[in-house]
Amino acid sequence: MTDSQREFDVVVWGASGFTGRLVAEYLLERHGASGTVQWALGGRNREKLEAIRAGLGAAAADLPIVLGDGDDEASLASLAERTRVVCTTVGPYALYGSKLVAACVAHGTDYCDLTGEVHWMRRMIDTHQKEAEATGARIVHTCGFDSIPSDLGVHFVQSEMRRRHGVASPFVKARATDFSGGFSGGTIASMLNMLEESGRDPDVRRVMADPYGLNPEGDRSGPDERDRLAPAWDDDFAGWTAPFVMAGINTRVVRRSQALLGHPAGRDFRYDEAMLTGPPPMGFLTAAAITAGMAAFAGAGSIAPLRRAAERFLPDPGEGPSREQRERGYWEMRFHAAHPEDGEKGLFARLRGDRDPGYGSTAKMLAEAALCLAQDDLEARGGFETPASSMGEALATRLIEHAGVTFSIDDTAEPVG
Ligand SMILES: NC(=O)c1ccc[n+]([C@@H]2O[C@H](COP(=O)([O-])OP(=O)(O)OC[C@H]3O[C@@H](n4cnc5c(N)ncnc54)[C@H](OP(=O)(O)O)[C@@H]3O)[C@@H](O)[C@H]2O)c1
Known part of the structure; x- marks a missing residue:
C-alpha cells in the first residue's frame, strides 16, 4: 500500500495509558482532531479510549479510535496497514511490543516508541533489520528523554x-x-x-x-x-x-x-x-x-x-x-x-x-518524532534507526x-x- 492510500498519518497506540494520553493531548493541541494531520487514538479497550477521548474535550469528539491487541497479530496487521506511523507507548515493550514491531516491519510502516529495554531492541534488530530494509519501515526506538x-x-x-x-x-x-x-x-x-x-x-x-x-x-x-x-x-x-x-x-x-x-x-x-x-x-x-x-x-x-x-x-x-x-x-x-x-x-x-523529563517533555518529544517521520523529507530509507540517524536536524528544529x-x-x- 502506498503512503497516500493510508487512512492515518499517526496512530497513538496505548492512548489509554499515562504517557499515551499525554501524547494525544499534545497532538490535539498542536493539530486539532481533523486538521492537516490525520491521527487516531489506538488501544485494546474501547471504553477506556472513549473515556480518554471524552476527557480531551469537545475538540476531540471526531477523533477516530483504532482497536487491537498487542497479542493479536491480525489486529496489528490491520493497524500497521492503515497508518503511516505507529507511535506506541504500550510497554513494557519486551512483554507487549514484539508483534507490533513485526507488523510495522512487514507493512513498511514507520514506528517510534519509548523503550529503554536494550536487550529487547537488540532482539528486534537481529530479527527484523533485513526485512525492514526491504519494506522501507523506519523503526525508531528510544524517542523520549531516553535517548x-x-x-x-x-x-x-x-x-x-x-x-x-x-x-x-x-x-x-x-x-x-x-x-x-x-x-x-x-x-x-x-x-x-x-x-x-x-x-x-x-x-x-x-x-x-x-x-x-x-x-x-x-x-x-x-x-x-x-x-x-x-x-x-x-x-x-x-x-x-x-x-x-x-x-x-x-x-x-x-x-x-x-x-x-x-x-x-x-x-x-x-x-x-x-x-x-x-x-x-x-x-x-x-x-x-x-x-x-x-x-x-x-x-x-x-x-x-x-x-x-x-x-x-x-x-x-x-x-x-x-x-x-x-x-x-x-x-x-x-x-x-x-x-x-x-x-x-x-x-x-x-x-x-x-x-x-519522563512524561511532560517525553510526550512532546515522542509526538514530534512521530510527526517528523510522517511529514518530513528524511534521508533514512528503512531499518532500525536512532533519533539522530533518522531525523537529526529535522527533529531538533521541531523540538x-x-x-x-x-x-x-x-x-x-x-x-x-
Ligand atoms: N523513555 C522514556 O523517557 C519513557 C518515559 C515514559 C514512559 N516510558 C515507557 O513507556 C511505556 C508506557 O508507560 P506508561 O507509564 O504510559 O504505562 P501505562 O500507563 O501502564 O500504559 C500502558 C498502555 O499499554 C496498554 N497495553 C498494555 N498491554 C496491552 C496489550 N496487550 N495490547 C494493547 N495495549 C496494551 C495499556 O492499555 P489498557 O489501558 O487497556 O490497559 C495502556 O494503554 C513503559 O514501557 C515506560 O517504560 C518511557
Missing part, C-alpha cells in the same frame, strides 16, 4: 565543532545536571521487567553490559569501556559525577547513531555519560549516595521477593506524576566536546526541556519550535551545585 537529548545533543555539539573549527570532536561527554519530575507505573514496570530478565538470562546480561550492545553486526567494538559504577572527578566540568540511571541506554543509542551515520567522528570516537553532582565536598557525597542508591535498586530489583515487595509501594500502571508536577518540572543536560588537538577549543553545550527544548552553546563550564 533524544543525548543523541541530538551529540549531533548538535559536533555540528558546532565542525562549523567553528572544521573538525569533529573525538570525545564527547554528556552530563545530566538538573531535573525535576517523577516516575509512572509503566516505567517502573519496564525497569523491573528488565531486572527480572537480566537476573535469569545471561544473554540479556551480556547485551546490557556491552557498551556497543546496539551496534550493527560487524561494527560492535571501539574504545569505550563498560559503564562506570563509581563516583568520578571530571576535570572539564570541575565537579564530581555519579553514574546516570539512563546512561546504559543512551550511550548505546549514541554509539549506534555513530555507526549508522558512517562514523563521522572516526572509529575512535568516545562517548561518556554521567550525572554531574558538583564540587567537593557535597558533590562527592551526593555522587556516593546516588551510586549506593542505584546499586541498592538494581540489587533489590533482581531478587524476586524484594522486587514483589517493592512493587507494592510503587505507582501502578496508568499512574504517574500530577499535571502540576509535570508543568513545574524541567530537565537540563550539558555536553563537552574535546577538540582533537587544542585543549582551548573544547566546546560546552546545553540542552534544556520545559517539562518533567525547538514546538516542544520547549532549547539548544545552546556555553562559553565555559558553568559550575553546578
Whole structure:
C-alpha cells in the first residue's frame, strides 16, 4: 500500500495509558482532531479510549479510535496497514511490543516508541533489520528523554565543532545536571521487567553490559569501556559525577547513531555519560549516595521477593506524576566536546526541556518524532534507526519550535551545585 492510500498519518497506540494520553493531548493541541494531520487514538479497550477521548474535550469528539491487541497479530496487521506511523507507548515493550514491531516491519510502516529495554531492541534488530530494509519501515526506538537529548545533543555539539573549527570532536561527554519530575507505573514496570530478565538470562546480561550492545553486526567494538559504577572527578566540568540511571541506554543509542551515520567522528570516537553532582565536598557525597542508591535498586530489583515487595509501594500502571508536577518540572543536560588537538577549543553545550523529563517533555518529544517521520523529507530509507540517524536536524528544529527544548552553546563550564 502506498503512503497516500493510508487512512492515518499517526496512530497513538496505548492512548489509554499515562504517557499515551499525554501524547494525544499534545497532538490535539498542536493539530486539532481533523486538521492537516490525520491521527487516531489506538488501544485494546474501547471504553477506556472513549473515556480518554471524552476527557480531551469537545475538540476531540471526531477523533477516530483504532482497536487491537498487542497479542493479536491480525489486529496489528490491520493497524500497521492503515497508518503511516505507529507511535506506541504500550510497554513494557519486551512483554507487549514484539508483534507490533513485526507488523510495522512487514507493512513498511514507520514506528517510534519509548523503550529503554536494550536487550529487547537488540532482539528486534537481529530479527527484523533485513526485512525492514526491504519494506522501507523506519523503526525508531528510544524517542523520549531516553535517548533524544543525548543523541541530538551529540549531533548538535559536533555540528558546532565542525562549523567553528572544521573538525569533529573525538570525545564527547554528556552530563545530566538538573531535573525535576517523577516516575509512572509503566516505567517502573519496564525497569523491573528488565531486572527480572537480566537476573535469569545471561544473554540479556551480556547485551546490557556491552557498551556497543546496539551496534550493527560487524561494527560492535571501539574504545569505550563498560559503564562506570563509581563516583568520578571530571576535570572539564570541575565537579564530581555519579553514574546516570539512563546512561546504559543512551550511550548505546549514541554509539549506534555513530555507526549508522558512517562514523563521522572516526572509529575512535568516545562517548561518556554521567550525572554531574558538583564540587567537593557535597558533590562527592551526593555522587556516593546516588551510586549506593542505584546499586541498592538494581540489587533489590533482581531478587524476586524484594522486587514483589517493592512493587507494592510503587505507582501502578496508568499512574504517574500530577499535571502540576509535570508543568513545574524541567530537565537540563550539558555536553563537552574535546577538540582533537587544542585543549582551548573544547566546546560546552546545553540542552534544556520545559517539562518533567519522563512524561511532560517525553510526550512532546515522542509526538514530534512521530510527526517528523510522517511529514518530513528524511534521508533514512528503512531499518532500525536512532533519533539522530533518522531525523537529526529535522527533529531538533521541531523540538525547538514546538516542544520547549532549547539548544545552546556555553562559553565555559558553568559550575553546578
Ligand atoms: N523513555 C522514556 O523517557 C519513557 C518515559 C515514559 C514512559 N516510558 C515507557 O513507556 C511505556 C508506557 O508507560 P506508561 O507509564 O504510559 O504505562 P501505562 O500507563 O501502564 O500504559 C500502558 C498502555 O499499554 C496498554 N497495553 C498494555 N498491554 C496491552 C496489550 N496487550 N495490547 C494493547 N495495549 C496494551 C495499556 O492499555 P489498557 O489501558 O487497556 O490497559 C495502556 O494503554 C513503559 O514501557 C515506560 O517504560 C518511557
